[in-house]
Amino acid sequence: MRNDKAESTPAQRDDILPTEHGRSFMITAAVTIIDRSNTEVEAKSFDDAIRLIRRRYHPTPPVVELARVHTNDTDCFDPRKWVITPTEFRELDSDEAETARATYRFKYVDYSVIVPGEGSFRTHRTTLEGVVAAAQALSNRELSEIELTSHLPGLKARTLEPQHFEDATVESAPEPPSEPPRRQRLRPRKFAPVTNRLNSITAAMAARRSSKTNKTKPKPPAPTSKPTRAPSRSGFKLDRKWIPVVAALALVAVLIVLIPLLVRNGDEAEPVSAPVWASTIAAATPNATPLLDGYDNEAWNLPAGKAEAASAFAAGVAYVTSDPRELVLLDTDSGKELGKTGLDSSISYTSEFMAGDVPAVAARTEKSLTAITAKGDTQSWKIAKDDTVRITGTTPMVVSKDGKVSALIVGEDKAVEVTRDTSFIPTAIDGKTLIQADSARPQVVIDPLDDNADAKTLDLPAPTDSATFSRHISSGHGVTVAEWTVDGQSTVTVHDLDDDAAITAAFPLSDSADADSWQIGRTMGTGIIGDKAVNLADGSLIADGNGTPFTTALGPLAVTEAKGQSTYFDSTSTYPEPDQARLLGYTAKGPAIVRNPDGSITALTNTEGK
Numbered sequence: 001m002r003n004d005k006a007e008s009t010p011a012q013r014d015d016i017l018p019t020e021h022g023r024s025f026m027i028t029a030a031v032t033i034i035d036r037s038n039t040e041v042e043a044k045s046f047d048d049a050i051r052l053i054r055r056r057y058h059p060t061p062p063v064v065e066l067a068r069v070h071t072n073d074t075d076c077f078d079p080r081k082w083v084i085t086p087t088e089f090r091e092l093d094s095d096e097a098e099t100a101r102a103t104y105r106f107k108y109v110d111y112s113v114i115v116p117g118e119g120s121f122r123t124h125r126t127t128l129e130g131v132v133a134a135a136q137a138l139s140n141r142e143l144s145e146i147e148l149t150s151h152l153p154g155l156k157a158r159t160l161e162p163q164h165f166e167d168a169t170v171e172s173a174p175e176p177p178s179e180p181p182r183r184q185r186l187r188p189r190k191f192a193p194v195t196n197r198l199n200s201i202t203a204a205m206a207a208r209r210s211s212k213t214n215k216t217k218p219k220p221p222a223p224t225s226k227p228t229r230a231p232s233r234s235g236f237k238l239d240r241k242w243i244p245v246v247a248a249l250a251l252v253a254v255l256i257v258l259i260p261l262l263v264r265n266g267d268e269a270e271p272v273s274a275p276v277w278a279s280t281i282a283a284a285t286p287n288a289t290p291l292l293d294g295y296d297n298e299a300w301n302l303p304a305g306k307a308e309a310a311s312a313f314a315a316g317v318a319y320v321t322s323d324p325r326e327l328v329l330l331d332t333d334s335g336k337e338l339g340k341t342g343l344d345s346s347i348s349y350t351s352e353f354m355a356g357d358v359p360a361v362a363a364r365t366e367k368s369l370t371a372i373t374a375k376g377d378t379q380s381w382k383i384a385k386d387d388t389v390r391i392t393g394t395t396p397m398v399v400s401k402d403g404k405v406s407a408l409i410v411g412e413d414k415a416v417e418v419t420r421d422t423s424f425i426p427t428a429i430d431g432k433t434l435i436q437a438d439s440a441r442p443q444v445v446i447d448p449l450d451d452n453a454d455a456k457t458l459d460l461p462a463p464t465d466s467a468t469f470s471r472h473i474s475s476g477h478g479v480t481v482a483e484w485t486v487d488g489q490s491t492v493t494v495h496d497l498d499d500d501a502a503i504t505a506a507f508p509l510s511d512s513a514d515a516d517s518w519q520i521g522r523t524m525g526t527g528i529i530g531d532k533a534v535n536l537a538d539g540s541l542i543a544d545g546n547g548t549p550f551t552t553a554l555g556p557l558a559v560t561e562a563k564g565q566s567t568y569f570d571s572t573s574t575y576p577e578p579d580q581a582r583l584l585g586y587t588a589k590g591p592a593i594v595r596n597p598d599g600s601i602t603a604l605t606n607t608e609g610k
Contacts, residue, residue, distance in 0.1 A: 025113050025114065025148055026148075027155065030045065031049040032106070037392070037425060037427050038473060038518070055386060057400075059403070063081055063100045065106075066105065080097065136160050144162065278507050281543070281544050284572055291576075291583070292581075292592055299603040300603050301601065303600050306321065310584070311350060312585025313361050313522060314374075314523040317329070317601070325346070327340060329376075332591055332593070335603060339373075341380065343365055349364050351364070352391075353396055354524070355377070359374050373410060381398075393429045393477060394524075395432070397428060407432070423438075425438075429476075430497075442484075444457075444475065460480070460493070461503055463493050463506040467485065467486045467491065468484060470484055470485055477520060477524060479494050479497060479539050510530050519552070521533075523587060525555055530545075530549050530550075531544060531546060533545075533553060554585060568583070578594065581602075
């Protein structure tokens with residue numbers, strides 16, 4: 001059984017390695033399988049991942065490589081390629097690997113430690129860094145070598161030796177100088193002409209005053225009496241005529257100190273700006289006005305018993321009842337029931353799509369996909385056990401284990417089989433159009449489901465002349481998204497499929513972002529990837545998290561999560577989580593759907609201007 005408690009820090013985790021066993025341990029992990037369309041399937045182990053892949057149909061033996069998060073970490077991973085056949089899993093040689101394009105990528109998660117010879121394993125959920133840190137701590141404590149091995153492809157074995165902590169050499173302190181060092185006053189170079197000019201003027205004024213004094217005042221007579229004793233502390237009296245000069249010098253000194261602090265010094269490095277070709281948007285600033293300011297009217301309420309598994313979509317607010325097991329859809333504005341339909345088993349996830357021009361909600365169970373539209377129409381389709389459902393476009397798409405593609409269309413009791421070119425990868429279905437991608441080139445094919453209509457090939461323009469195409473990320477909702485390499489930097493482009501794949505947004509992918517993170521937000525109006533949000537209506541960039549990745553989107557708002565609190569971004573401002581409520585749904589004009597502390601759901605309407 002997996003331990004789902006919160007992870008501890010590496011310093012607290014050296015208990016995951018038992019000291020009573022030998023000094024050789026094996027690292028294993030769960031495996032996330034990522035295909036060319038960026039669909040992810042989780043496997044509990046490497047062996048399970050191989051079995052899942054072998055069960056799928058492949059015209060040629062599939063090739064596997066490591067996910068980007070591992071290939072970038074050359075200290076821990078060896079980025080190679082492997083081929084899977086019905087009887088073996090072998091590494092490709094350098095010549096084969098150079099020409100072979102990967103069918104799948106492996107991403108390792110939830111690392112565990114196996115004790116060889118015991119057949120048992122520790123089930124603490126941790127990271128690779130946590131395992132290595134724990135092994136190093138054990139090596140230091142036991143003063144013995146620790147060998148870490150693994151059967152996971154690409155994960156390097158390593159031997160950890162006890163770290164020696166020697167006392168630092170103490171050097172004698174240098175003799176203090178006979179006189180305290182004189183500190184040289186530094187002035188910014190940009191003020192040198194001003195200060196030099198002031199110094200020369202002051203010196204000239206002092207010389208003229210001294211000359212006048214010497215001419216008008218007679219020299220004092222030589223003392224004839226016994227000289228008086230000088231005072232122990234000499235005093236200083238400032239001539240009133242010098243007060244303006246001293247004040248001016250003091251003002252200049254203050255300016256010299258303050259201006260470099262307020263204005264960036266010319267010798268300092270300027271902040272790195274975005275490339276000239278990149279789409280940019282002004283940084284969002286915190287808005288003092290609460291996000292739900294003016295939303296004072298409670299339009300309707302859903303009690304906690306029904307709201308436990310409720311979500312807000314473009315079609316309405318959907319929830320699931322347990323007895324009988326049904327999917328229910330409510331109108332967002334009024335809370336009235338739009339429709340409901342029975343479910344054959346518990347649901348694994350919900351999603352949304354378009355039935356023509358009508359939004360709909362879909363619930364996936366083990367055996368079927370069930371949908372309700374905003375008009376109350378219901379539809380259910382049987383899904384074979386080995387088939388995969390993808391809702392990356394506006395129409396649900398089913399890909400069978402032998403590579404056949406079908407569309408799920410409301411009004412059709414069975415999936416509609418789609419004729420396609422098997423040399424391309426099916427990525428999405430928008431309306432009644434299949435979108436396919438060339439895995440090796442920046443090219444997509446728009447193929448209408450109507451066999452009498454002609455397919456259209458679109459070449460994706462590069463963001464710069466020096467850009468190198470990496471891969472297709474996703475397609476659907478009128479856009480296709482691709483990854484490029486520009487001057488060594490991963491770069492994302494968004495292309496409008498209704499405008500011959502013209503680029504509508506292009507931006508470097510931040511270090512904290514993953515190109516596989518593209519997703520469509522709630523109500524299907526915003527797409528997010530890493531720390532960027534895109535308006536799907538025109539493909540333009542509408543929000544920038546400035547390094548903080550977005551986790552989802554609610555209507556026009558992109559959302560970040562940190563320490564259990566959400567922050568909402570629009571094109572100009574950021575807003576914190578509303579007080580005493582969690583936002584579930586938001587549109588520019590309709591009600592805001594919030595979950596209350598007691599678990600109930602309330603629809604709030606904006607009363608301003610009424």
